Amino acid sequence: MTSPSKGAAAEQQRDDDKIIVFDTTLRDGEQCPGATMTFEEKLQVAELLDSMGVDVIEAGFPIASEGDFEAVTEIAKLAKQSVICGLARANFNDIDRAGEAIKPAKRGRIHTFIGTSPLHRQHQLQLTQEQVYERVVASVTRARGYTDDVEWSAMDATRTEHDYLCRVVEAAIKAGATTINIPDTVGYALPEEYFDLIMMLKTRVPGMDKVVISTHCHDDLGLAAANSLAGIRAGARQIECTINAVSASVQATRRWKRS
Secondary structure, X not given: OOOHHHHHHHHHHHHHHOOEEEEOOOOHXXXXXXXXXXXXXXXXXXXXXXXXXXXXXXXXXXXXOHHHHHHHHHHHHHOOOOEEEEEEEOOHHHHHHHHHHHOOOOOEEEEEEEEOOXXXXXXXXXXXXXXXXXXXXXXXXXXXXXXXXXXXXXXXXXXXXXXXXXXXXXXXXXXXXOEEEEEEOOOOOOHHHHHHHHHHXXXXXXXXXXXXXXXXXXXXXXXXXXXXXXXXXXOOOEEEEOOHHHHHHHHHHHHHHHO
16 A cells, blocks of 8 residues: 555656646637637637646637637636636736636636847837846736736747846746746747757756746747657646647538538
């Protein structure tokens, strides 16, 4: 018979080995041409994802529109087992709106992000390194006021200077982020590059072993799946993905059968 201490250790090992599926079909997936969904369609997809046992459903971007806010709120009410996540930029209005939207969920998450690469800092945000750093701390701290499940993303992480990326990732962890997402926003990383990036962060950032590392890989070169798996091989434990490709294939098949 397994002793209680050994049983607890085995349970912890299983938790550490678990790969978390984070489905963003209802948020990032809507950016795919022809993939925009109505309110009712979003609820149907969310119900399906929840019944499939998807760990986290990114249900939308609540500040983007009243429709998105309502969809996230309703999905939060209906979900039986999935964590329901709302996206927010690194400002208080976004975070407060996401916090309100996920409030009905049994388990809710706020996913906040900011661009960290030189191009994003200088041309999109027009902020200095120090100003971006301050926004990271402030946004994660604000999100923790709504939920203890906070994900932070370094947008365009694969083109961010390593020293600076380490600094802002460490800041997010210290502020209370429990998941750290490393996006290949432009979809141009190669698997070995993405593997090395995750390994570098694990080696250099204090506290990285205490959070879940997440992959978010775009498919511009057809390498999203390969890069995500490279990230998992390096120690990431969450994959961010969508079902759009499957949906598109099904729709194309139906159209072909009707023709």
